[in-house]
Amino acid sequence: MPAAQVLADLTRPRFAQLPPLSLYVHIPWCLKKCPYCDFNSHEKRGDVPEARYVQAxxxxxxxxxxxxxxxxxxxxxxxxxxxxxxxxxSIDAILTAVRTRVPVDPDAEITLEANPGTFEAERFRGYRAAGVSRLSIGVQSFDDAKLAALGRVHGSDEARRAIATGLEVFGNVNIDLMYALPGQSIEEALADVKEAIAFDAPHISAYHLTLEPNTYFHSHPPKLPDDDLAADMQEAIEAVLAAGGYEHYETSAFAKPGRRARHNVNYWTFGDYVGIGAGAHGKITFADRVRREARQRQPAAYMDAALAGDALQEGADVSVERLPFEFMLNALRLTGGVPATIYTERTGLPITTVGRELRAAEERGLLEKDPTTIRPTSRGQRFLNELLEMFLPAEPAQARTIALKRAP
Structure with a gap:
């Protein structure tokens, strides 16, 4: 066998077992496109082709x-x-189609994102009857002025009613908040968090508002709190949530004991997921490789392509050189880190492939010195991009910048 082939076989990932598998379903329409949103979402104009999209x-x-x-x-x-x-x-039709084609764990966490602007009590009960077991409500703020500045279609009273009904119907509810909003003070940011805590929801997400490319806010930036004030907000929010009994387990995620978002934890531990829907991404592990895929982004093109049997816009295996970074991009968001053994389980590579990088990160105070766990220090959590950059393979500068921006 040629030497090059021997080397390729030695460096090819090999998986003793496949990771857990999740399903992501993307529904791309919104009542209104928010000025800060860079997700693949499209403002509803006229009737949404709901039945055809479900078929796709x-x-x-x-x-x-x-x-x-x-x-x-x-x-x-x-x-x-x-x-x-x-x-x-329609949600029932989607979940029924999934269950009749792929086995689903009896206790599977099934989450639906909801906007308070589309809130109806009977609608929530219908989702629960369809099999949805967890609701994620995009509140962002309880301050009507801040909601208007964010271009949200709901008001604070609608948000409160949606949360109360969600807790009554589902019990398992996530409240999405944002901070460092236009003109926001620390007191205003904490008021939002304290109101969310008062609902006693199992899970709260607190995201820093950032100006993403290809958004209205990026081209017409509002006046936001400066970096020092935003950092002070983050520290204060984390302290208030901790005092309220919420564990800070991921960069922007806080949960009551035993109530972590299982779907997201699968992402962060480099698990697998099938992504269906316009613009959805997927990651699938095979015996000797990891493949990433992306569906057609535009809803009309996606429906045509999916119904014709090929919704993929792109798909490729992750290179061996890039696998370590792909793993760390996810795992290092977890504040408690991951067992060192999971690196080999999920990348198919020995831990020695990142030995030099791990040691360098420890020396710079970004990773804990723990041979059993890959865990960021508090400094590593705060300067996550600096930590992630240490695991990037040698690539052109432009590619390195793009890779770092992928971190959610």
Whole structure:
């Protein structure tokens, strides 16, 4: 056998077992495109082709089946866009189609994103009857002036009613908040967090508002708190949530004991996921490789392509050189880190492939000195991009910048 082939075989990832598998379903329409949003979302104009889109999702899933034969979904996440624009009947049709084609764990966490602007009590009950077990509500703020500045279609009273009904119907609810908003003070940011805590929801997400490329806010930036004030907000928010009994387990995620978002934890521990829907991304592990995929972004093009049997816009194996960075991009968001053994389990590579980088990060105070765990220090959490950059393979400067911006 040629020496080059021997070397390739030695460096090819090999998986003793496949990671857990999740399903992500993307519904791309919103009532209104928020000026800060860089997700693949499209403002609703006229009637949404709901029935045809559901058919396309089912066809898309069927096309993906050969890649996941014999595997089962441990979690399902229906995101967007605004999935709560779809009727409970459509959500039921999607989940029924999934269950009849792929085994789903009996206790699978099934999350639906909801906008308070589409809130109806009966609609929530319909989603629960369809099998949704967890609701993620995009509140962002309880301050009407801040909601208006963010271009949100709901008011604070709608948000309060949606949370109260969500807790009554589902019990398992995440409240999404944002901070460092236009003109926001620390007191205003903490008022939002304290009100969310008062609901006693199992999970709260607190995201720093950032000006992403290709958004209205990026081209017409509002006046935001400076970096020092935003950092003070972050520290104060983390302290208040900790005092309220919430564990800070991921960069922007806080949960009551035992109530972490299982779907997102699968992402962060480099698990697998099938992504269906316009612009959805997926990651699938095979015996000797990891593949990433992306669906057609435009809803009309996606429906045509999915119904024709090929919704993919792009797909490629992750190179061996890039696998360590891909793993760290996710795992280092977890404040408690991950067991060192999971690196080999999820990349198929020995831990020695990142030995030099781990030691260098420890020396710079970005990683804890713990041979059993890969865990960022408090400094590593604060300067996450600096830490991640240490694991990037040698690439052109432009590619390195793009890679870092992928970190959510």
């Amino acid at each position: 999702l089912v066809a898309d899933l069927e096309s993906a089946l050969p890649q996941i034969w014999g595997r089962r979904f441990s979690t399902i996440f229906i995101g967007g866009g605004t999935p709560s624009l779809f009727t409970p009947q």
